[in-house]
Amino acid sequence: MRAFSLSRVGAILMKELIQMRRDRLTFAMMVGIPIIQLILFGFAINTDPKHLPAAAVIEDTSRFGRSVFAAMQNSRYFDFIATADSENQAKEMLARGDVSFVVTVPTDFGRDLIRGIRPELLLEADATDPAAASGAVGAINQIVSSGLAHDLRGPLETLKQDRPPVDVVVHRLYNPEIITQYNIVPGLLGVVLTMTTILMTAMALTRELERGTMENLLAMPARPVEIMIGKIVPYIGLGFIQVFVILAAAWTIFTVPMLGSLSLLLFALLVFIAANVTLGYTFSTLARTQMQAMQMTFFFFLPSILLSGFMFPFRGMPVWAQWIGEVLPLTHFLRIVRGIVLKGNGLADIVPELWAIAAFWAGVSLVALLRYRRTLD
Amino acid sequence: MTIAGALPTDEVIAVRGLTKRFGDKTVVDNVDLNVKRGEIVGFLGPNGSGKTTTIRLICGLLHADAGEGTALGHDIRTESGLIKMQTGYMTQRFSFYEDLTIRENLDFVARLYDLKPRKDYVDRTLERLGLTNRQNQLAGNLSGGWKQRLALAACVMHEPKLLLLDEPTAGVDPKARREFWDEIHALADEGLTVLVSTHYMDEAERCHRIVYIAYGTIVARGTVKDVVADSGLKTWVIHGDGSGKLMAELRNLPGVEQVAPFGTDIHVVGTEGGALETGVTQVAKERGLKAEHGETSLEDVFIKLMTDAQANEQ
Numbered sequence: 033m034r035a036f037s038l039s040r041v042g043a044i045l046m047k048e049l050i051q052m053r054r055d056r057l058t059f060a061m062m063v064g065i066p067i068i069q070l071i072l073f074g075f076a077i078n079t080d081p082k083h084l085p086a087a088a089v090i091e092d093t094s095r096f097g098r099s100v101f102a103a104m105q106n107s108r109y110f111d112f113i114a115t116a117d118s119e120n121q122a123k124e125m126l127a128r129g130d131v132s133f134v135v136t137v138p139t140d141f142g143r144d145l146i147r148g149i150r151p152e153l154l155l156e157a158d159a160t161d162p163a164a165a166s167g168a169v170g171a172i173n174q175i176v177s178s179g180l181a182h183d184l185r186g187p188l189e190t191l192k193q194d195r196p197p198v199d200v201v202v203h204r205l206y207n208p209e210i211i212t213q214y215n216i217v218p219g220l221l222g223v224v225l226t227m228t229t230i231l232m233t234a235m236a237l238t239r240e241l242e243r244g245t246m247e248n249l250l251a252m253p254a255r256p257v258e259i260m261i262g263k264i265v266p267y268i269g270l271g272f273i274q275v276f277v278i279l280a281a282a283w284t285i286f287t288v289p290m291l292g293s294l295s296l297l298l299f300a301l302l303v304f305i306a307a308n309v310t311l312g313y314t315f316s317t318l319a320r321t322q323m324q325a326m327q328m329t330f331f332f333f334l335p336s337i338l339l340s341g342f343m344f345p346f347r348g349m350p351v352w353a354q355w356i357g358e359v360l361p362l363t364h365f366l367r368i369v370r371g372i373v374l375k376g377n378g379l380a381d382i383v384p385e386l387w388a389i390a391a392f393w394a395g396v397s398l399v400a401l402l403r404y405r406r407t408l409d
Numbered sequence: 410m411t412i413a414g415a416l417p418t419d420e421v422i423a424v425r426g427l428t429k430r431f432g433d434k435t436v437v438d439n440v441d442l443n444v445k446r447g448e449i450v451g452f453l454g455p456n457g458s459g460k461t462t463t464i465r466l467i468c469g470l471l472h473a474d475a476g477e478g479t480a481l482g483h484d485i486r487t488e489s490g491l492i493k494m495q496t497g498y499m500t501q502r503f504s505f506y507e508d509l510t511i512r513e514n515l516d517f518v519a520r521l522y523d524l525k526p527r528k529d530y531v532d533r534t535l536e537r538l539g540l541t542n543r544q545n546q547l548a549g550n551l552s553g554g555w556k557q558r559l560a561l562a563a564c565v566m567h568e569p570k571l572l573l574l575d576e577p578t579a580g581v582d583p584k585a586r587r588e589f590w591d592e593i594h595a596l597a598d599e600g601l602t603v604l605v606s607t608h609y610m611d612e613a614e615r616c617h618r619i620v621y622i623a624y625g626t627i628v629a630r631g632t633v634k635d636v637v638a639d640s641g642l643k644t645w646v647i648h649g650d651g652s653g654k655l656m657a658e659l660r661n662l663p664g665v666e667q668v669a670p671f672g673t674d675i676h677v678v679g680t681e682g683g684a685l686e687t688g689v690t691q692v693a694k695e696r697g698l699k700a701e702h703g704e705t706s707l708e709d710v711f712i713k714l715m716t717d718a719q720a721n722e723q
C-alpha cells in the first residue's frame with residue numbers, strides 16, 4: 033500500500049466539495065457572514081460622527097479666534113456647548129465625558145497670527161472611543177485654514193501661502209493608539225476568516241462520526257494525512273471566496289487604500305487561512321461531537337478577537353496577554369495586513385510574522401495527525 | 410462443495426484469544442476464529458452478543474485488548490492498512506454519504522481504492538445493481554433495502570479477497586436476498602472468502618459453516634448439520650391440535666425444553682430421547698392425536714444455545 037496516494041486525497045476532496053455545494057445553507061452563510069459582519073462593523077466605524085460636544089477655552093478675543101470657532105461650528109463636527117473659564121475646568125468636563133473636545137485659543141493668538149509666527153491652536157480629544165473622534169481630528173487643519181481664509185485678505189494674504197497659518201496641536205487623551213476604520217476593515221478580514229474557517233473544518237470529522245459514516249471511512253484505505261489534506265483544501269478555497277467578498281467591499285464601500293502588493297497579501301492570506309483551517313480540523317480530531325467542536329472554536333475565537341490587537345491596542349495590553357497574543361495567528365495576520373495595506377510593506381517586512389503563522393500551522397497539523405483516531409475505540 | 414485450493418495454510422482469517430472490553434464489560438471474550446479461502450461462514454448470535462465488535466476487531470477498526478491473529482496473512486494489530494486494501498466491509502448501519510448521489514458514492518469508493526478506469530468500474534457496478542437510471546438520486550432518498558444493496562455493491566467494487574458483511578440483508582426483500590446469496594456463492598467459487606453475520610435461519614443454512622456467539626463467547630461451530638447433531642436435541646411433531654392448553658401440558662413433561670406452535674401442529678423439542686418420546690406419545694395417545702419424529706431445526710438449536718448461555722451468565 034502506497035504511503036501517499038493522490039487518488040485517495042482526490043476522493044476525499046471531491047466528496048467534500050460535493051457536500052459543501054449541496055449544503056446550500058452553510059455555503060450561503062459562509063458568503064453571507066463576511067458581508068453582514070463587514071457592514072455591521074464597517075458602518076459602526078464609518079459613522080464619522082458629527083455634532084460632538086465641545087468646550088472652548090478662549091484666552092484671546094481677537095476676531096481670528098471667533099472665526100476659528102465659527103468655522104468649527106459650521107463644520108458640524110463640533111458643537112460648542114460651553115465656554116470654560118480655565119484650562120482646568122475644561123479638563124474636568126472632558127474627563128467626565130460632558131464634552132468630547134476642548135479647543136483652546138491661547139493668549140496672543142491673533143497677534144502672533146498677524147506677525148506670521150504661526151500660533152498654536154490646541155485641540156484636546158477624548159480618544160476613549162477613537163473612532164468617534166477620528167473624523168473631527170482628521171478634518172481640523174482643513175477646517176481652521178478655511179475658517180481663517182476669509183480673514184486673511186489683502187496684506188495678510190501672504191500668511192496662508194506656503195503652510196497653514198496656524199499650528200494645530202492635537203492631544204489625544206486616554207487612548208494612545210488611534211484606531212481608524214482603515215485599521216479595522218483590513219483587520220476584519222482576519223477576524224471573519226478566523227471565525228468561519230475554523231468553524232467549518234471543526235465539523236469535518238465530528239460530522240462523519242455523528243452521521244456514522246466514519247466507520248466506513250476508517251474501513252477503507254485512506255491515511256490520516258490524505259484525509260486531512262482532502263478535507264482541508266476545499267475549505268481553503270471557500271476561505272478565498274470570502275477574501276474576495278471582503279476585499280471587494282473594503283475597496284468599494286470603505287475605500288480602504290492599498291499601498292502594498294496584492295499578490296503578497298494573497299500569499300499571506302493563503303498561509304493564514306491554511307493555519308486556521310488546519311486548526312479547525314485539529315479541533316475535530318479532538319472533539320467527539322459537533323457541539324464540542326463548536327465550543328472549542330468559540331473558546332479559541334474569543335482570545336483571538338480580544339488579544340490580537342483587533343479590539344484593543346496590542347501594546348496597551350499587559351505582558352502576559354501579549355504573550356498569549358503572540359501565539360495567535362490573527363495577531364500576526366493583523367500586522368501583516370495592516371502593514372501591506374496601509375504602510376506598503378514588502379515581503380521582507382512581513383517575513384517574521386509569516387514564520388510565526390507557519391509555525392503555528394505546523395504545530396496544529398502535528399497535533400491533528402497524532403490525535404487522528406484510526407479506530408472507533 | 411469444492412473449495413479452490415483449500416489447504417490448511419489457506420487460512421484467510423485466523424485469530425486466537427480475541428478479547429475486547431468496553432469499560433469493565435467484556436464484549437468479546439477469548440474468541441478463536443478460522444476461515445479458509447473460499448469459505449462462506451455465517452456469524453450468528455443474539456443481539457449484543459459481540460458479532461459487530463468481532464468483525465471490527467478483524468478489520469482493524471477496534472484495538473483488541475488481548476489476542477492475536479491474521480487476516481489475509483497480515484497481522485490484525487499492526488497491518489490493518491494492508492488488510493483494508495483487500496477487504497470489503499459492509500457496516501451494519503448504512504454508512505455511505507446520504508447527501509451524495511448513488512454514483513458519487515461509488516465514485517468516491519473507486520477513487521479511494523484507485524480503481525482504473527474509474528468510470529467503467531462505477532458503470533458496471535451500477536448496471537449490476539440495476540441502478541443505472543437512478544444513479545443521480547441522493548443515496549439518502551433510497552429505501553432501506555436499496556441502501557443495503559448499494560452498500561454491498563460498493564464494498565465488492567474493488568474486488569476484495571475477503572468480505573466482512575454485518576447483517577447485509579436486514580430489511581431486504583426475499584427475491585433480492587436470493588440474488589444476493591447467489592452472488593455471494595458465485596464470488597466464493599472464485600475464491601472470495603466471506604464472513605457474514607445474520608439473524609436469518611435460512612441464510613445460516615446457506616453458509617458452508619456457521620459460528621454461534623453468545624455473550625462474547627463462541628458456543629457452537631461447524632456445518633449446520635454438525636451443529637444440529639451436536640446439540641443432542643430431538644424433535645417430535647403432534648398433528649391436529651395447536652391449542653395453548655395442550656402446549657402448557659407438554660411443557661410440563663420431563664425432558665421437554667421447547668414447545669412451539671406451527672399452525673395446527675406443535676413442535677416439541679427436548680434432549681433426553683427416551684423420556685421425551687414416552688411423554689409425548691403418551692399425551693398424543695390420550696387425545697387421539699398423531700405424534701411422529703420431526704427434524705430439529707437450526708432455530709430450535711439456537712434458542713437452546715441462547716437459553717443455556719443466559720443460564721451460564723447468571
Ligand SMILES: Nc1ncnc2c1ncn2[C@@H]1O[C@H](COP(=O)(O)OP(=O)(O)OP(=O)(O)O)[C@@H](O)[C@H]1O
Nearest residue numbers: 408431436454455456457458459460461462463501
Ligand atoms: N463503542 C462501544 N462502547 C461501549 N459498548 C459497546 C460499544 N460497541 C458495542 N458495545 C457493546 O458491546 C456489546 C456487543 O455489541 P455488538 O454490536 O458487537 O453486538 P452484535 O452481536 O453486533 O449485536 P446485534 O445483533 O444487535 O447487531 C453490546 O452490549 C454493546 O452495547
Ligand SMILES: [Mg+2]
Nearest residue numbers: 460461501575
Ligand atoms: Mg451488530
